[in-house]
Amino acid sequence: MTAAVVSFIVVALVTIGLAIETARRPGRLPQAAFRIALLQGKQMVPRMLIGIVAASFLAEILPKDVIAAWAGAESGWQGILLATVLGALAPTGPMVLFPVAVALMEVGVGLPQIVAFLTSWGMLAVHRTLVWELPMMGFRFAAIRIAVSLPLVPACAFLSGWLADLIGRT
Amino acid sequence: MSEPRSQKRNFELGDSFVVALCLVAAGFCLYLRGWDGVERALRFALGLTIEIAPMMALSLVMAAFVQVLVPQELVSRWLGPRSGWSGLGLATIAGALVPGGPWTSFPLLYALGAAGADIGALVAFLSAWEVLSLSRLIVWEVPFMGGEFGFIRAVASLGLPIAAGFLARRLPVAFTLPPPPGGRTSP
Structure with a gap:
């Protein structure tokens, strides 16, 4: 909650700064800006609402026991792949994700697997694509970005495991 | 990808995909978790919407200023x-x-x-x-x-x-x- 309030205040301050700068420029820029915001909102809001409902149903049917079973597994690349899938499906913001990652670390999940989980949540999160990427950027952008990100997530996990070995962290 | 090049069509393709996914997930939710699960999901969706609405409105305005500046x-x-x-x-x-x-x-x-x-x-x-x-x-x-x-x-x-x-x-x-x-x- 506090983090949300802080980021709201930051964005509000930036917006006020931009508004002042826009008003100082010649021409009818503020009116143009508000027209853009209004039209973009009208275009996005219905699509976002459907995306939010879809993500919520997905969250409800996600099998939570799979995560527990996975934690016991001595995983390697299979664990990394599973972590990648779970991270992509985690329908949540950082306020739920990081506590889950801490819990995973405490039950002995490996560092590369946790990195895969967090990185996949970053790059491949299904809910973010549904709620934000498709409505704003369209199908084609999402398809290209996801295609190039798929191999990069496990690559990052392996690289982090190698780095952890290098600096002597198990 | 072989669909027509038109931007509008891409957009509609993405839309119908999300609607289809929503319906399928809703069906599975009802089948696996019952009406309680459906209610929980909808409550979650409502809470999330309320949570992000003010930030969203503000950020749209911010981005519009960036766009004109x-x-x-x-x-x-x-x-x-x-x-x-x-x-x-x-x-x-x-x-x-x-x-x-x-x-x-x-x-x-x-x-x-x-x-x-x-x-x-x-x-x-x-x-x-x-x-x-x-x-x-x-x-x-x-x-x-x-x-x-x-x-x-x-x-x-x-x-x-x-x-x-x-x-x-x-x-x-x-x-x-x-x-x-x-x-x-x-x-």
């Missing part, structure tokens, strides 16, 4: 199709510095695209926000996971945005931004 020729020179590695690097730095959630990053992403940034720069920008966001590292990751973990993960992720942008430029798929607000879109 940032000169187009500047963006297309620095982040355009011919911006090369420096464009990818610049987009990565910009993405890592963007604070907040998707309500901030996506309107900015659209604004950059509208101002002439190419697919590589856009993918690098979004990827950097996703895996290198400084504010997320400081506010969430280091407190929860510890400094050493945050350091290892961030270093391992340093190359990701540039690699993603580089690959995106090389994919033989043409990308065009969805119709700009105020274009030919019907209500």
Whole structure:
């Protein structure tokens, strides 16, 4: 909650700064800006609402026991792949994700697997694509970005495991 | 991909995909979790909507100001199709510095695209926000996971945005931004 309030205040301050700068420029820029915001909102809001409902149903049917079973597994690349899938499906913001990652670390999940989980949540999160990427950027952008990100997530996990070995962290 | 090139059609394809996914997930939810599960999901959706609505409205206004302020020729020179590695690097730095959630990053992403940034720069920008966001590292990751973990993960992720942008430029798929607000879109 506090983090949300802080980021709201930051964005509000930036917006006020931009508004002042826009008003100082010649021409009818503020009116143009508000027209853009209004039209973009009208275009996005219905699509976002459907995306939010879809993500919520997905969250409800996600099998939570799979995560527990996975934690016991001595995983390697299979664990990394599973972590990648779970991270992509985690329908949540950082306020739920990081506590889950801490819990995973405490039950002995490996560092590369946790990195895969967090990185996949970053790059491949299904809910973010549904709620934000498709409505704003369209199908084609999402398809290209996801295609190039798929191999990069496990690559990052392996690289982090190698780095952890290098600096002597198990 | 073999669908027609028209931007509007891409948009509609994405829309119907989400609607279909929503219906299928709702059906599974009812089958697996019953009406209680459906109610929980809808409550969650309502809570999330209320939570992000004010931030969203504000960020749309912010991004619109960016759109009218940032000169187009500047963006297309620095982040355009011919911006090369420096464009990818610049987009990565910009993405890592963007604070907040998707309500901030996506309107900015659209604004950059509208101002002439190419697919590589856009993918690098979004990827950097996703895996290198400084504010997320400081506010969430280091407190929860510890400094050493945050350091290892961030270093391992340093190359990701540039690699993603580089690959995106090389994919033989043409990308065009969805119709700009105020274009030919019907209500």
